[in-house]
Amino acid sequence: MKGNSPLFCPKNSIAYGDINLPSGDKTFFINAAKRSDIDANGYLDILAHGNASSIRLEINGKELKINWRELAKIIKKNPQFRNKGIRLLSCNTGSAPDGFAQNLANKLGLPVKAPNNFLWAYSNGALIVAPRASSDRNSPNYKRPHPTIRGCFVTYYPGGNKK
Amino acid sequence: MKHIICEKCGSEMIDLSKGPYITATCPSCGWGWATYDGSLEPEPKKPIRIDIAPSQYTAAKARFLSQLVFGNALEAKKALTDGRTIFVDSPKTVETMKSNGIVFAEQGESA
Numbered sequence: 001m002k003g004n005s006p007l008f009c010p011k012n013s014i015a016y017g018d019i020n021l022p023s024g025d026k027t028f029f030i031n032a033a034k035r036s037d038i039d040a041n042g043y044l045d046i047l048a049h050g051n052a053s054s055i056r057l058e059i060n061g062k063e064l065k066i067n068w069r070e071l072a073k074i075i076k077k078n079p080q081f082r083n084k085g086i087r088l089l090s091c092n093t094g095s096a097p098d099g100f101a102q103n104l105a106n107k108l109g110l111p112v113k114a115p116n117n118f119l120w121a122y123s124n125g126a127l128i129v130a131p132r133a134s135s136d137r138n139s140p141n142y143k144r145p146h147p148t149i150r151g152c153f154v155t156y157y158p159g160g161n162k163k
Numbered sequence: 164m165k166h167i168i169c170e171k172c173g174s175e176m177i178d179l180s181k182g183p184y185i186t187a188t189c190p191s192c193g194w195g196w197a198t199y200d201g202s203l204e205p206e207p208k209k210p211i212r213i214d215i216a217p218s219q220y221t222a223a224k225a226r227f228l229s230q231l232v233f234g235n236a237l238e239a240k241k242a243l244t245d246g247r248t249i250f251v252d253s254p255k256t257v258e259t260m261k262s263n264g265i266v267f268a269e270q271g272e273s274a
Contacts, residue, residue, distance in 0.1 A: 024183070024184050024199070025179075025181060025184030025197065025199075027179070027184075027186045027188075027195070027197035028184075028186075028197040028198060028199060030197075031195075031196070031197055049183075049184075049199035049201070050199070050201065051199075051201030051202070054201075056199075091198055091201070092201070118198045118199075118200065119198060120196045120197070120198045121196065121197050121198070122194070122195070122196050123193060123194055123195040123196065124194075139165070140165045140166055140167040140168070140178075141167075143167060143178060143180055143185050143187055144167060144187065144196070145196065145198070147170075
């Protein structure tokens with residue numbers, strides 16, 4: 001694994017395109033499909049449920065976890081891929097400096113933007129990166145985004161450079 | 164647990180969360196959100212190792228094993244003729260094999 005850059009949140013971290021990899025509950029995908037910045041600036045959006053080390057995929061009704069190598073193969077085979085950057089609309093995939101997004105960037109040789117916390121898709125299509133409002137499992141705020149604290153999309157570059 | 168209150172209209176929201184999929188929706192105004200928390204994912208079951216004993220081929224056993232495990236009658240026949248190690252993920256599968264007369268050694272859970 002390459003790169004060990006500090007987390008950094010650029011202000012205009014919006015991006016682009018669309019490969020949908022729905023699995024499990026589809027509400028996230030339905031909400032995210034209403035977002036206003038699809039395919040902006042040439043980046044390709046990848047929608048999937050994920051975490052810092054893997055994303056989920058559903059094939060013939062069976063859910064699978066896949067790593068960045070397998071996702072890189074899927075992306076390269078997709079006709080929408082134009083060898084430009086990738087934006088992962090997938091929770092926590094950008095949360096670790098040597099995690100999923102950095103490894104995908106290394107594998108593809110392209111910049112990869114990914115959320116450094118939970119990605120919440122609102123019913124109006126708005127996407128926010130935020131932690132839970134509460135870490136107490138018995139609180140109703142455990143299942144809602146924090147009202148003020150925000151994360152961001154971090155850009156990971158091949159070789160580990162990040163800006 | 165107390166209810167989730169809609170930040171748009173103040174109504175009580177419906178919590179549709181299931182396992183790692185966190186979803187809430189407001190029945191009054193339609194506001195809602197969804198996210199995914201992989202840490203709430205249940206641990207995958209560890210596979211059970213089964214050593215199928217050789218020299219026990221019958222057409223009925225092969226047909227059964229083909230449907231249960233291999234999805235392929237030739238593979239099932241070969242496994243029953245030559246013996247084979249397989250991995251299954253459900254104790255129920257093990258029980259079904261036993262009740263259908265297939266002879267095997269069970270190694271318990273395997274990492």
